[in-house]
Amino acid sequence: MSMEFSCDRKTRRMERLAFVRTYAAWVKKTPNAEWSREQAVLINSLMENARNMPLSRQVYLERVAGRRRPRRQRER
């Protein structure tokens, strides 16, 4: 991995984490009915897209079986 790519990845991760913190701060100060209404719009639309995904069950199972393991897989 080039140093340029590595720095870019770290920067993107830090930007994502900053967004997560900002979003969490908004959720914490927002009434449940309000943050959850906005979350429901997002998640329901994601689920609608997933329902329309042109994949067979078999292809989906093969895809999840071949998915890369987490970077630090706990020994069990």
Added chain:
Amino acid sequence: MDIQYSDRQIVVSEKVLTDLDRFVMDFTRILEKSTPYVIVSGYVAILFGRSRGTEDIDILIPPLEQDTFVHLYRDLIAGGFEFLNAEHDHGLYDMLVRGMGVRIAQHTQFIPNIELKLLKDDLDRHVLENRIAVTIPDASLFISPVDIQIAYKLYLGSDKDIEDAVYLWEIFKDDLDSTRMKKWMKEFDISGDEYGIFM
């Protein structure tokens, strides 16, 4: 966010339920007739507002007798669910006993799905024994203790896992027991300093 937090229960009143919440609630209502369970995946962060979707929800259950599993299998099928793995009840039970997960979705769909697994080790058993009831409108769901979930997500270490850990930390940092949090960070041999997670 208005939450009432204690060691054994978190109440999130007036939450507008997502289709994902309803899917999990429909499944766990059937599951809990046969066995205790605990939810351990990214859905824990989503339940408390994290703005992302997920394809699967990981649920752990204790080892169960084959007859109990067959009963559960029939209840789930009658309840409109189907098993994605191309096995019948005895084959699915064999998969579970061999340490594999079985995937269950609503009939004719495969996303979202539940990945159901048996407890495998002392950590899994501890998580089930110390599960937390999350009360939302119309249901209670049982999840992993939040401190363990944060430490384990940091341990897994993918971008998505770290973001989930940071999100849960930001939401619950004023409620978590610092001694227990430190214990779990030490148990997983990880540090959250890099991500602003410290007690």
